[in-house]
Amino acid sequence: MTPTGWFRSALIGLIAVTMLAAGAASAADTPRKGGILRVGNLGEPPSLDAHWTTASITETLTNHIYEGLYSLDSNKRPIPMLAQGYTVSRDGRTYTFKLRQGIKFHNGKEMTSEDVVASLNRWGKQSNYGKSLFAQVAELKALDKYTVEMKLKEKSAIVLISLAVPNNFGAIYPKEIAEKFPPETKVTEYIGTGPYKLAEWKPDQYIRMVRFDDYKSRNEKPNGYGGGKTAYLDEIRWVPVPEVATRVAQVETGELDFADDLNLDAYDRLKRNPNARPIISKPYYWLVAVFNKKEGLMTNQKLRQAWQAALDIEPIMKNVAGGKSEFYRMDSSLAPVEITAWHTKMAGLPWNEHNKDKARRLLKESGYQGEPIRFMTTQEYKWMYDFALLTKQQLEDVGFKIDLQVVDWATLVKRRNNSKEYDAFTTGMGAFYDPTHHIYLTSNWPGWTNDEDILSLQSELARETDPKRRTALWEKQTRQFYEKVPVIRYGDLFGLRAARTTVKGFDEGNERIRFYNVWLDK
């Protein structure tokens, strides 16, 4: 073979190999139907009634079975889901929703306005978001088979976003189910309109969801939690695996295709595995110490300000994140970066000051006499215990006396409802999609923010519909937050999940996992 001939053959060979590889890659990138996706999660949901609980595991599971009138796009803004769209009257007090037609429930019945009215009425009596919206609703009625009218007592800014939140959400059930189970009793018949339907629930073994063949997808492209949804998988099998090390091992061995809520120390091990990939989930939680403002020591604003001034947040976050900078973010905004509409960049806020002199001065001004401050935390969520422990050290350096009370989670969530039992407690704040949804700025959530200025701004935010004015109000509320210190905002902590490389189409931009539009390449 001449040098030219050799070169030509080699070139043809190279092109052939490249084309084959490209073909293989594009085959892997082409969605295909079939397969069982096995997902390892932390445990059992307390219920599969989306209206009934705010538990995040219920949110994850139920969003595959049910849908609401609205959903959230990738920028966390409301987009229509079961609604075709809406019109609003000139005075802003009447919303008219047109429903999509031909949407089937898993029992074969068509969804109509009667189902929507019955479901939203139930949701409005039980869900936090539903209750705050329905406090403004004068009447909800079906105008015809596919039209629903919502009359408000006053102009409201929170109609669409409340209908779109994915947690404790306004899922549409068949009327018969919505009316059969009163709001305080959880639903035990699980019929929705979502792309997957519940096939079997064996507690502590698995929850099996299968493709709903009559699912009618929207025509748009997938977009955040909403848009077009395709159920490529034959089945999603949710397997509760309480031991986190076992979840990691099962992704490594291929017994699970996906695992959620992993310990951050598994990150390096998963990165080294050629068949699995770690996924950093953000936003996850911002860490928070919530003060009891109803009674006791922390009703004293100066004392709360002293706590805020004393903290050096970066070492705390670094420690909680296991020393890995990928897993935390220093940010003073009350909404995480991912919620673009409400993320703020404001200079001069007294956040992460680690100013010991200021803290000591504020302590003195508060009249604090070294009384023990009861700070409740739990080891069930290691990150809560870690940041509470480091906080105790930093606060005691400036003269606080912290009585760290370590209890189990069930005890903590009970005791935090009794204002006599604590001064502060740890928890995490997930993503809130509207300023009025920040529960720690309300008077009916543990910690009881009763400050009139804060509550009055919250009311204004609920009524104001002009986006620019709302943004200005939210910035004002953020400044107010750092002055009144109803809770302490630490940094953002991220979570870890893992997928086998055969899992394709997973949207990593969502806070919680969703498996519509996901397929298996195996």
Add this chain to the structure above:
Amino acid sequence: MTAYLVRRVLAIVPVMAVVVTVVFLLIHLIPGDPVSVMLGPDATPTQIQATRQALGLDRPLYEQLIRFYGRVLRGDLGQSYFLDRPVTTALLERAEPTLVLMLAALLIAVAIGVPSGIVAAAHRGSIWDRGLMLGSLLGVCIPGFWLSLNFIYLFAVRLGWLPAAGYASLLIDPVAALRYMVLPAVSLGFNQSALIARISRSCMLDVLQQDYIRTAQAKGLSERSVTYVHAFRNALVPVVTVIGVTTAVLIGGAVVTEIVFNIPGLGRLIISAILRRDYPVVQGVVLVTAAAYVLINLVVDVLYAFIDPRIHYD
């Protein structure tokens, strides 16, 4: 014997009554609330109160206790707050995994423990004795979760021989069931074998020093016959007691093993029930476990009479 058995079975009733009452009071008196856990972290006190009323948890404790007694007498252990099913159904669903794990682990524990104890005693002071007792010391000392996680890492992740975790029913897929059961049964059985080995050894040593053994040896019986036929049967009574206790412990739920290997048994059920304050489930599991303890003790006592003809219950 029959009269003895009737007496023992009747004695179960007051024991169970005490157990039921103590457990009811303990689980209700520790802090924590199932409703706060069920409704999620963002639930408001008003919502919590409404659900407490719906579940009857706002009633005085004595009233709840009386209702509980009434249900138990009718054979009804109540409804799980979280599992959407009666407690008896939840218990039945978890009986198979726990029983299979218990039997497999017990088999391994006895297969390792009893021969080790006998060999160690027969060769007292030898390298066999020291090696086997070191092994049993390790069995006592190594924490179950550490052993289990290392088994998973070695045999499932590194070597890929066995699945890391999970469970398959013996009745539906026996091969898969066996594959799933190897690692948990071996890790649990190894831990449990330690006590059996040590008790077997000390009992055998006691017996081997008795006169009738010396007589047997003087008669010229083989060492094997003396050890396994004459000595072993007489050393068996305490060994059976330990095996009985081990069985009862395993029925109560090999909690750590079930959690690490993700086996949906009673141990895992009671832990999640305690953490979530699912009162009816906690009471149900404890009731069943207590009954199992009492019955196993009865079986062990009856076995004594068969092993040692000198024991009579009349």
